[in-house]
Amino acid sequence: MNVEKIAGQVRVIIENVQPEIDGGRYPAKRTVGERVDVTADIFADGHDHVRADVLYKKAGAREWQRTPMTELGNDTWKASFYTTEKTNYIFTVEAWIDHLETWHDGLKKKAKAMLNVKLELLEGALLLEKVAGKKERELTQLATRFRDDKKYLENVEYVQSAEFGDLVHRHPLREFESRYKKELTVIVETKKALFSTWYELFPRSAASDGKHGTFKDVIKLLPRVSAMGFDVLYLPPIHPIGKINRKGKNNNVRATEGEPGSPWAIGSDEGGHKAIHPQLGTLDDYKRLIAEARKIGIDIALDLAFQCAPDHPYVKDHPEWFKQRPDGSIQYAENPPKKYQDIYPFNFEGDDWKGLWEELKSVIVYWVEQGVMIFRVDNPHTKPIPFWEWAIDEVHKNYPDVIFLSEAFTRPRIMASLAKSGFTQSYTYFTWRVSKQELTDYMNELVYGPSRNYFRPNFWPNTPDILPYHLQHQGENMFIIRLALAATLSSNYGIYGPPYEFYENNPVPGKEEYMDSEKYEIRQYNWRRTNRMTDIISIVNKARKEHAALQSTWNLHFCSIANDAMLAYLKFTDDLKSIILVIVNLDQHNTQHGYVQLPTHLLNMRGKINAKLHDLMTDEHYTWTQEWNYVELNPHKIPFHLFKVDIHESFM
Numbered sequence: 001m002n003v004e005k006i007a008g009q010v011r012v013i014i015e016n017v018q019p020e021i022d023g024g025r026y027p028a029k030r031t032v033g034e035r036v037d038v039t040a041d042i043f044a045d046g047h048d049h050v051r052a053d054v055l056y057k058k059a060g061a062r063e064w065q066r067t068p069m070t071e072l073g074n075d076t077w078k079a080s081f082y083t084t085e086k087t088n089y090i091f092t093v094e095a096w097i098d099h100l101e102t103w104h105d106g107l108k109k110k111a112k113a114m115l116n117v118k119l120e121l122l123e124g125a126l127l128l129e130k131v132a133g134k135k136e137r138e139l140t141q142l143a144t145r146f147r148d149d150k151k152y153l154e155n156v157e158y159v160q161s162a163e164f165g166d167l168v169h170r171h172p173l174r175e176f177e178s179r180y181k182k183e184l185t186v187i188v189e190t191k192k193a194l195f196s197t198w199y200e201l202f203p204r205s206a207a208s209d210g211k212h213g214t215f216k217d218v219i220k221l222l223p224r225v226s227a228m229g230f231d232v233l234y235l236p237p238i239h240p241i242g243k244i245n246r247k248g249k250n251n252n253v254r255a256t257e258g259e260p261g262s263p264w265a266i267g268s269d270e271g272g273h274k275a276i277h278p279q280l281g282t283l284d285d286y287k288r289l290i291a292e293a294r295k296i297g298i299d300i301a302l303d304l305a306f307q308c309a310p311d312h313p314y315v316k317d318h319p320e321w322f323k324q325r326p327d328g329s330i331q332y333a334e335n336p337p338k339k340y341q342d343i344y345p346f347n348f349e350g351d352d353w354k355g356l357w358e359e360l361k362s363v364i365v366y367w368v369e370q371g372v373m374i375f376r377v378d379n380p381h382t383k384p385i386p387f388w389e390w391a392i393d394e395v396h397k398n399y400p401d402v403i404f405l406s407e408a409f410t411r412p413r414i415m416a417s418l419a420k421s422g423f424t425q426s427y428t429y430f431t432w433r434v435s436k437q438e439l440t441d442y443m444n445e446l447v448y449g450p451s452r453n454y455f456r457p458n459f460w461p462n463t464p465d466i467l468p469y470h471l472q473h474q475g476e477n478m479f480i481i482r483l484a485l486a487a488t489l490s491s492n493y494g495i496y497g498p499p500y501e502f503y504e505n506n507p508v509p510g511k512e513e514y515m516d517s518e519k520y521e522i523r524q525y526n527w528r529r530t531n532r533m534t535d536i537i538s539i540v541n542k543a544r545k546e547h548a549a550l551q552s553t554w555n556l557h558f559c560s561i562a563n564d565a566m567l568a569y570l571k572f573t574d575d576l577k578s579i580i581l582v583i584v585n586l587d588q589h590n591t592q593h594g595y596v597q598l599p600t601h602l603l604n605m606r607g608k609i610n611a612k613l614h615d616l617m618t619d620e621h622y623t624w625t626q627e628w629n630y631v632e633l634n635p636h637k638i639p640f641h642l643f644k645v646d647i648h649e650s651f652m
Contacts, residue, residue, distance in 0.1 A: 012050055012095040012178040015041040019453035020184055026420040027185040028453040030083045031194040034552075035574065036186055042095045043075040049102040051172050052095035054079040059088035059185075069093070089186040092179065100127045100173040104159065111156050121146040121155055131173045139171065190401040192231075192374075193424045193456060195551040197487075197541055198301070198494025199230040200464070203238065203280055204260060205498075205523040212260070212522060215281040215289045221527060225497075226296045228534065229541025233293060234301035234376050234494065236464070236519075237263040238286065240270035240277050242309020245332075245341040249521050250508070253341055262519050264305050264378065265342035267312025273363045283370065290371040301405070302367055305378035306360055307333065308344045314359075315344060321356050323347040348384050361391045364402075368395065374403045377423070381408040385417050392422030405458060409466075419455040425492055430459040430485075434470050436564050436586060443489060443569075447556050457553060459486035459493040462500050467514045472507045477588035477635045479503050480536055484640040487540045488582045489569070491553045498525045501533050536617070536638075543616045543642055549578040557602055563594035566633070572645075576604060579645040581613065585633035593632035600627060603647055610648035617642050 017040040019028035030036060038054045052069040069079040083089055107120045125143035132139035146155055158164055206213030206221055218235070225233055241261040248255035255261055266273060276283055290300045308314050314321060315330065322344050323331040333340035346356060364375065380388055395402055406423040408415050409431075419426055433442045446457055461482040462471065471478060479500065486493040495501075499514065502525075506515045544550045549571040559568040565587040572579040585592045600609060613622040617638055633639055 007176075009176040010178050011048075011097055011176065012042060012044045012052075014052075014093050014095055014178050014180045017093050017180050017182070017184065018450075019186075020182070021420060021450075021454055024182045024184050026454060027088070027187040029193075029456065030089075030186055030188050031191050032083055032086050032188060034188075034194070034554075035080050035082055036089070036091070037078060037080045038069075038091060038093065039072075039076060039078045040069070040093045040095075040180070041075050042069070042071075042077045042093070044097060047102075048097045048099070049105060050095055051098040051101065051174075052077050052079075052093060054081060054091055055094055056081050056089055056091035058085060059090055069095075083186065083188045086188050086190070088188065090183050091186065092183045094177050094179050096172075096174050096177040098172050099175065100124075100131055100171070101168055103127055104165065104168045108160055111160055117156060118149070118152065121152070121159075124159070127173060131171050136171065138167075189424065190403065192299070193403060194553075195491045195544075196232050196403075196425075196458075196494075197230045197544060198232040198234050198458070198460075198492075199225050199228070199497045200234045200236075200494060201497050202263070202464075202518050202523070203235050204263075204277075205518060205525060206527075208524070208527055210524055212279045214279070215285040219289055219292050222293055222296060222298060224527060226298060228538045229545060231297055232299050232301050232374060232494070234374075235303065237266055237303045237305050237378075238276055238280055239263075239266045239273055240268040240275055241265055242268050242311050242342055244310040246309075247342050247520055250516060251520060259520070260522055262342060263303075264307070264519070265309040265340075266305055266307065267309045267314065269311060269313075272308070272313045273306075274366050287370055294371075299374050300372065301374035301376050301403075302372045303378055304364065304375040304404075306346060306363075306383060307378075308346070309342055310344060312344070318352070318355075318359075320350050320352050321346055322350075345382065348387060357387055357390065360387075361394055364391065364395050365399075368399050368402055373399075373401060374405070376405045376407055378407055380406050380418055380423065381410040381414045385414075385421050388418060388423070389421035396422070407463075416451055416455060419451070425456045425458040427460060427463075428457040428490075430457070430490070431461065431463075431466055431468055434586075436567050439485065439489075439567060440558055443556055443558075447554055452554060456492060457490050459490040460495065461486050462496045464496055464514070464517065464519050466512050467499075467505070467507050468512055471505055472512075473505050475588065476503055476532065477639055479533060481584060481586060481588060481635070481639050483533070483537065484540065484582070484584055484642070485567075487544060488550060488571070488580070488642065489553070489556065491544075491551050495537075498523070501531070501537070502529070503533065539617055540642065543580075543644075547578050547580055547644065548573050549580040557599060559599060560597040561594045561631070563592055565590075565592045566594050566596075566631070568596045568631075570599060570602065570645075572603070576647070579603065579647070581643040581645050582640065583631055583633065583643070584640040585635050588635050588639065591632060591634040593630065595628045596631050597628055598624060603645075605647060612646040612648070613643040614646075615641050615643055 042050055042052050044050050053066040055064040055066055057064050067079045067081050069077040071077050103124055107117055110117050125146040128139045128143040203218050204213045206217035242265040246255040246261040248259045276286055293300050325331055330344050333343040333345045392404055403424045406418045406426040408418055415426055433439050508515050555571045557570045559570055561568045566585055568583045570581050609625050611624040
């Protein structure tokens with residue numbers, strides 16, 4: 001180590017700056033208006049006082065903005081800033097020994113011990129002059145005053161005052177600063193990345209007259225979807241369906257005449273990934289659906305499934321993009337023991353992998369150019385992560401607001417890597433987290449763990465592939481409980497719509513799959529039908545739109561309640577203008593009760609408690625005047641409270 005290259009006067013060490021994802025390879029994620037909490041381990045030798053700032057700026061800006069950091073204990077420091085515009089932000093950390101503050105602390109101790117501090121006052125005068133420079137006249141006047149022996153007692157009293165302590169804190173003496181070696185990035189994305197409400201339906205089941213549904217039929221359903229408060233309508237693949245090895249009812253390997261097959265078996269002689277199933281309508285019909293939906297605040301999400309039916313044009317035109325077996329056949333998809341004879345996966349290790357990448361990117365761009373701004377990506381974990389990182393980055397260069405939802409129910413590290421690589425949102429394990437402990441542990445992991453800075457959850461109680469065991473053969477109450485949890489724990493949530501609305505609960509025996517799955521057949525629904533679930537969905541989604549506290553996942557705080565069958569949690573905005581308290585009875589059969597603790601310290605409540613609670617589900621009103629409050633929930637009335645909380649200002 002060459003001593004000539006060492007900044008020997010720089011003594012402060014800065015380590016473990018967060019959020020720093022994989023050494024700064026990936027950016028942290030936020031949307032406009034969100035807070036970025038920056039932490040770091042900062043320390044120095046000896047007992048001198050350390051000061052630190054977070055430096056941040058918008059990408060391309062020349063000047064840094066500063067916000068002071070606060071020590072939390074054990075040499076961990078923290079500060080926050082807000083993203084006010086949809087642009088990337090850059091941040092780093094700077095720290096130094098503040099000799100003025102160090103001097104002040106030592107002088108106070110000596111003065112309190114009745115020691116002579118004349119020399120210390122002279123040292124302070126020099127430090128004040130150094131801080132003042134040519135601008136701070138107040139400080140130079142104080143330096144002159146500290147040199148006046150006639151004012152010794154007055155000066156000793158003044159330096160111990162809160163006024164002088166505040167002055168010292170407001171005028172840090174910055175010398176020999178340490179700057180963290182990296183400048184880290186926060187990418188600021190569209191608001192819908194953080195807050196979205198999804199409804200899934202099969203367009204071929206949208207008709208009400210027993211026929212194959214069309215995009216025109218879906219347009220007729222838009223008012224219904226909007227009335228329930230959904231702002232994303234997600235449709236499974238809309239492309240031609242393969243005819244070779246087409247699957248029949250209940251995944252039968254042989255389809256009978258007239259069976260429609262699985263929409264995920266994409267491609268036939270009618271076209272591939274850039275074509276539309278002719279029975280759904282035309283491209284103009286689809287673009288009209290997108291336009292009509294957008295008029296009422298709904299985005300149409302397209303299912304992006306990069307796989308092919310055996311008769312997809314790619315199979316004939318680009319056989320090199322598929323895995324060839326020794327007998328000349330192409331390997332169909334398998335996930336042992338499951339077999340997908342109607343699907344060929346792409347081979348990303350072929351010699352023409354670059355051509356394959358470019359073609360798949362062109363599929364995304366094509367649909368964006370038709371108006372699609374949201375993609376639900378089918379099984380992205382079965383394609384190389386470097387491909388997704390490249391493709392999403394390429395799309396975002398020209399279309400930065402495009403959202404990609406990762407449908408990857410797989411191992412945690414793969415789900416995390418996909419999120420880091422560019423996916424905006426991800427499906428999660430919420431589908432299988434049922435008990436109070438499971439839900440609490442999982443939410444704390446999502447909200448307070450390292451993935452918070454790159455992994456945005458999207459909670460789904462069900463999907464066309466998954467009828468979880470806790471919904472099988474169950475009644476209305478369990479469906480309501482899971483809806484309430486999904487919609488209030490996460491700011492992004494969705495349902496596989498009609499089966500959830502109408503409590504479909506009949507599985508394939510021994511499996512988490514729907515009997516008579518809509519994946520393999522056309523269903524006929526009474527779209528004019530409504531029920532209790534329809535009403536509850538509408539009220540909950542209305543609350544989500546009207547109350548900012550429900551528009552973030554990251555503001556979750558669990559409340560103590562001594563009953564394992566009850567879950568209570570608080571969500572609130574930083575300014576406390578929006579406060580929501582949710583209490584859920586996890587027992588679908590029995591009335592449960594308990595005392596819930598109101599976390600007064602989080603709500604800035606001092607002295608007497610006076611909280612007004614309005615249950616947005618039942619329109620009932622309550623007043624709480626103590627920290628612990630009795631709650632009772634009968635699931636046959638409604639299994640959860642959704643409280644809007646107002647704190648009486650005179651006691652804040």
